Amino acid sequence: MSKAFLELAENEVEIEKIEKEIEKFKILKYKPIYLKRDKLIDSIDSFWKIILSQHSNFVNFIRASDFKYVDCINQIIVDYDEENVGNFSITFKFNEIEGDFPAQTVTKAFKLIKIIPEDNKDSESEDESVEGEKLISESVEIIWPKSYNSINPSLIEDKKSDEGKRNYRKGMKSFFGWFKWTGLKPGKEFPHGDSFATLFSEDLYPYCVKYYTEAQRDLEDEASDSDYDSAEEPLDIDNEESENDEPPKKKSKI
Template sequence: MDEVEKEVERFRFTKTKPVYEKRRDLFVHIPSFWYIVLAEHEDFQEYVQTDDMKYLEFIKEIYVEYLLDDDPMKFSITFGFEAPEGKIETQTVTKRFEKIHDVETGEEKLVSEAVDIKWPAELASVNPHLIRAKGEMTPADKKKYHTARTSHC
């Protein structure tokens, strides 16, 4: 049954991909589209610190891509950042995810790969790469590291 479900997902993703690509091209031309969508979403605000909301205005695009050649249970989310006057570095960040079956719990679980992000200088205190590079972490560093890994990566 799993293979049949995967085949159905592949078919659905293949058929809807052109629609989503066309929509993505339209969204890029709407000023502050992703800022408005994300800032106004009540659940999203639970996952982002208030001070970080200002970075939403630099999101040029967000899109999901299902990695059909591999497995329809694998997908990526790509964020395109573009900022005037170098407030943050213009960059594209792609986070890859995979749905796996957790043998211990019997539940489906989402796992992801780490990504490299070019962090703004003012977020150095929560940049997980800089915190880890310091070596020995204080309890405060550990908290910042965990917060950064869960809300920024």
């Protein structure tokens, strides 16, 4: 019987390899189709603004005042690394707000690393839980809006005063604070920075067209509900599955 257990353990290792192989296959299959889609999306006005303002979960990660700048995002591209499955980068292209916020393109990269579970008593936060893998990143340069000067960490002179601390924390919790997130200083960084990253890589980017179609429909419903005339024609660029009101379905794993 112990021979069976050994062979079963080997079998599990093989399954892990196959999982990686399948992920790689998926990434390579999606690459050309996503490339084509990125170009098409680029020609649609306010595509990401419409999605991000209507998405039910996105709003939970950032501050309400961040939406002014989220609305400036005119392109989001997620690049999945087929050689290192689990790693990816997200590129944001921002439009400017004159006198406040410059046009810029920023890429933030994420790595999936194995963590060796050790004694957890010294762990500072629940983020350091006994997971087998975790996502990390590096702080990346982004020019903050002028209106955020008071909470911009690099402009706070006295970080030890009560006001300084408060403003620092506010800044770190903003959308711009997320670009500093590393995943290595739990409790001291943008909260749930890893989940925010995977929200883009596993949800918003793969299902953006479905989300756009749904968001458009909702916006039109709102417009007709409030008796305003909608200037736009109803859009239905999605296939038949979009008839339901549920979030886009994810294919299940076998």
